[in-house]
């Protein structure tokens with residue numbers, strides 16, 4: 070009995086921690102989680118904001134970023150690579166990526 074209660078209390082604590090943690094980022098995104106996910110993006114997209122034939126994605130506002138990713142996910146915008154990548158991302162993943170990339174200032178001008 071006591072053990073079960075302890076476990077459920079721990080569950081609540083983790084839930085609350087993750088909940089507030091997610092809110093800490095802009096627009097429900099979690100910057101640290103977005104940074105973690107971004108490793109799969111920066112092989113193509115330059116963190117410096119340079120466009121090497123691939124458009125820069127740093128310094129965007131989070132709403133536009135989310136909308137663009139969602140159009141790839143819905144296959145409303147053509148690009149096989151981006152459609153495949155976006156299809157594997159949840160709303161929270163995209164919002165976290167948006168929050169992270171929004172914090173990066175372009176060094177290219």
Ligand code: HEC
Pocket residue numbers: 106107109110111112113114122123124125126134137138146147148150151154166
């Ligand atoms: C295989 C290379 C590749 C990878 C990996 C990749 N992208 Fe892209 N991305 C592209 C290309 C190419 C385009 C331009 C496609 C087009 O013209 O619609 C693009 C376009 C975009 C755009 C729209 C840019 C604009 O100016 O409209 C966003 C936002 C974006 N990618 C985000 C991401 C994110 C976030 C990730 C990681 C989860 C990612 N991409 C991973 C190649 C890649």
